Amino acid sequence: MSSYDLSGDTGRAGGRRRAAAGRVVPRRRGNTTISPQGAPNRRNTELALLVFAVLLPILAYANVGLAMDSRLPAGMLGYGLGMGALALVAHLLVRRFAPYADPLMLPIATLLNGLGVVMIWRLDKAGHLLSGNFPAARNQLMWSALGITLFIGVMVFLKDHRVLQRYTYISMVVALVLLAAPAFFPARAEDFGAKIWIRMGSFSIQPGEFAKIVLTVFFAGYLMVKRDALALASRRFMGLYLPRGRDLGPIVVIWLLSLLILIFENDLGTSFLFFGLFVVMLYVATERTSWILFGLLMSVGGAVAVATTTSHVKVRIDAWLDPMAAFSANPPKGSTEQIGQSLMALGSGGVTGSGLGQGRSWLINFAAKSDFILGSFGEELGLTGLMAIFLLYALLVQRGLRTAVAARDPFGKLFAVGLASAMALQVFVVAGGVTGLIPLTGMTMPFLAQGGSSVVANWALVAILLKISDSARRPGVEPAPATEGQGGPAR
Amino acid sequence: MSELTLTVMRLGFLAVLWLFVIVAIQVIRSDLFGTKVNPRTSRRGAATASGGGAATTAAAGRPAAPAAPAGSGGQTQGGGRRRGAPTQLVVVQGSLAGTTVALQGQTITLGRAHDSTIVLDDDYASSRHARIYPDQTGQWTVEDLGSTNGTYLDRQRLTAPTPLQPGMPIRIGRTVIELRK
DSSP: OOTTOOOOSSOOOSOSSSOOOTTOOOOOSTTEEEEEEOOOOOHHHHHHHHHHHHHHHHHHHHHHHHHHHSSOOTTHHHHHHHHHHHHHHHHHHHHHHOTTSOSSHHHHHHHHHHHHHHHHHHHHHTGGGSTTOOOHHHHHHHHHHHHHHHHHHHHHHOOOGGGGGGGHHHHHHHHHHHHHGGGGSOOOGGGTTOOOOEEETTEEEOHHHHHHHHHHHHHHHHHHHHHHHHHHSEEEETTEEEEOGGGGHHHHHHHHHHHHHHHHHOOHHHHHHHHHHHHHHHHHHHOOHHHHHHHHHHHHHHHHHHHHHOHHHHHHHHHHHOTTGGGSSSOOTTOOOHHHHHHHHHHHHTTTOSOTTOSOGGGSOSSTTTTTHHHHHHHHHHHHHHHHHHHHHHHHHHHHHHHHHHOSSHHHHHHHHHHHHHHHHHHHHHHHHHTTSSOOOSOOOTTTSSOHHHHHHHHHHHHHHHHHHHHHHSOOOOOOBTTSTTTSOOO | OOHHHHHHHHHHHHHHHHHHHHHHHHHHHHTOOEEEEEEOOOHHHHHHOHHHHHHHHHHTTSOSSOOOOHHHHHHHHHHHTSTTOOOEEEEEESTTTTOEEEOSSBOEEEESSTTSSEEOOOTTOOSSOEEEEEOTTSOEEEEEOSOSSOOEETTEEOOSOEEOOTTOOEEETTEEEEEEO
16 A cells, blocks of 8 residues: 555544644545645736726726716826825735735725725715715825725734734733723714714724724634633533533623623624624634524624613614604604615615716715715615625625635634624624614724725734735645654754 | 716726626635645556655645655655555544544644644644654654653653554543554
8 A cells, every 4th residue: 555545435524623734634535635735826816906906996086087077087197006006015015925815805905995985086076065075085095095004014014913812811901992992082963972983183083993803813812712611511402502601701791891882882883893793703613503692682682772771772773664754744853864865875876876976975965975885886886886896895704714714723713704704794784784774883884985994994904814814825834854863853 | 978978987887897806706716725636546656656656746736745865765655655554643532533644754743833734722732742753664653842741652651752553542632643554
């Protein structure tokens, strides 16, 4: 029998649970060999897609200019070149610092960000009807540049994502501070109830966006250590694994915390995101369906309890149940026409949309650029365009989850799952709110919507995912040849 | 702008947007990686010439054992080919239970470090816990690399490199590993 044979009868396909090692060779059928296959380095693919991703927003920009002013916009060449240059720098640094990273994430993020800026610019132009108008596109462009700078910073300075594992509990504290901070700042009228901003003069940040990443570090580090206790110590009851009471502790703490956010900051989105993220990661870490069940029960219970007591949340729920109530002859007190407006916009878009620059987006008069930018996209690009945008998010999330599958270390796996599901949850919450599927929450569409903190934090998120995917896809070091002395140096 | 131009631009933009999505999905399709199933060529061909064997593995995407120099390398591989020599390493217990590693004359490192051949996900394992390698005569040997909680062969804690026979359980924390024929 050859020493190269993996001669297999039926051995169980390797690594039932978390068998990460790329070099472990599982056996399957009689007459085949299964060998690990390294991922190819896909930097040229990334470059080609990136060129595509820069050209698309430029096309959209030209389209808006032609439709609204009948001429190409003046800044087209300059903005296009600037965006191209930023994307190129990011690409070159990925080439240098994460050569094996996933080829899709950077182009998709660039495309979404570019489309967002164009749409914001287009809404600026419809400006005289928008309340509180200011050149938001320029601000958004500046924030995007800052976001890419942070992306580059993460690329260069985060040598290995496992370093973050050391800061498990520090990141818990940081995340709590970030989450709690806005509650201590005075609420302002134009925030419409939700207290999720920290304002210093004219400058404001939304710490929740950054807390998303920091909290994922904590969840990944914590669950990596505790998952065996959470998964194994349980009783079986009616086909479900019931966790022990003391293991329920962390989920109860996170639940209470997200309820506190809901009560004191009036922010449905943030609290849903954090609780949902925890439940998803708990499920991934332990493979116990019962956690999902508990999570759903607890979030529904919590939401109902808060909705019946807090007026702000109640208004949101009422607007969700009857979005057109605000247009009736005598609208109920505190009703809002936002959801109705966005549904109208989506409906008037139809299948192929009105065309960029030709919609009536100013009719969504509040938050058209931020929370409701999807409504504007739906109107001007139609269902077809909106589906493409959702697919882009789906691809981004899929690449994150693929990274998690390929990652070699358990922390990296959980971390990548967490970041990808944070993105997925956020997209779901926003899109669900805008289309009237779930109550509206005060969150922003990643990359697309106006909002500095959101853009910057999401660029950092993509950078970390790219770093993890680089280490996951990097071909392994060959085992040392066992020919000399004691069999070669152990690594 | 004429209505026609605007319509063409509108539909054109949607088409290009979808083209991007489709190209991205194509990239994913051509980017599948992980394991690759190779139909096995003639076993005897691989067994007779070690060069042929190396070619088989090289075709499999990654040569597992770098082509060894003729002298001692040939001897090792000759030893590995002996009748009755173990051909695989099997994880019998622990979270990785069920995984196997083909023995191809290479050193197998065990530990929590992610670059180990078998990454142990075990609280009682050190990052570089132990290694299993064929010595000059081709005899598979296990050596503890100064781990905290020790490597056990049957009930004995290892203190020096120890020759291994197929079926002897090597225990590291909760993980038990055996050589199999």
